[in-house]
Amino acid sequence: MSNGYEKKDVNVTKLSIVGVGIVLFLVVSLVLLNEYFLIEKEAVVYEEVLKPKSISLEELRAKENKVLTSYQLVDSTKQVYSIPIEDALELYLSENSKTK
Numbered sequence: 001m002s003n004g005y006e007k008k009d010v011n012v013t014k015l016s017i018v019g020v021g022i023v024l025f026l027v028v029s030l031v032l033l034n035e036y037f038l039i040e041k042e043a044v045v046y047e048e049v050l051k052p053k054s055i056s057l058e059e060l061r062a063k064e065n066k067v068l069t070s071y072q073l074v075d076s077t078k079q080v081y082s083i084p085i086e087d088a089l090e091l092y093l094s095e096n097s098k099t100k
Helices: 012-050 055-069 085-099
Strands: 072-075 080-082
């Protein structure tokens, strides 16, 4: 016969274990989501800020490369020429090896 109410108490141990499990799941989920969003944010910052090259920097490097790898007349009155760095190093080494 039913009196309209439950006659046994709630199992507190099982309820506590389920509650702690849910809290741990939420904490781990939040930590993992936070890490995921930080990684994605860093990827976006890299793509938008760090990866693009400056046009003026590329122009400067092209100009430096041209100066380092080409022959040019620097001063015609003093007969000063600019030669490629590789040739200048070879010339310097050959001149210094003869003097020693």
